[in-house]
Amino acid sequence: MSFDPGWIMWELVLGGVGFVLFTYGRKQRRIPQLVTGVLFMLYPMFVSGVAGLLVVGCLLGVGLWLAIRLGW
Numbered sequence: 283m284s285f286d287p288g289w290i291m292w293e294l295v296l297g298g299v300g301f302v303l304f305t306y307g308r309k310q311r312r313i314p315q316l317v318t319g320v321l322f323m324l325y326p327m328f329v330s331g332v333a334g335l336l337v338v339g340c341l342l343g344v345g346l347w348l349a350i351r352l353g354w
Contacts, residue, residue, distance in 0.1 A: 286332065289332050292332055292336065292339075293326040296325075296326055296335060296339050300318075300319045300321070300322025300323035300324075301319065301323060302319070303318050303319030303322060304319025304320055304323065306319070314346055314349040314350060318342055318346040318349075325338055325339075325342070
């Protein structure tokens with residue numbers, strides 16, 4: 283686990299995004315937002331480094347966007 287200030291900042295930001303997506307998905311009964319929210323909250327525990335956080339976060343965001351565009 284890294285204690286780099288940049289990593290901690292991005293972990294908090296992405297965890298917050300995940301919490302908002304999870305809450306929205308739960309209240310609106312939207313599975314893509316719910317699952318992506320959980321993934322956004324959990325993946326920073328397994329990724330070390332700022333670049334890894336940003337790459338995985340972008341991939342999750344693009345995946346959510348594609349799921350919504352495809353009608354999920």
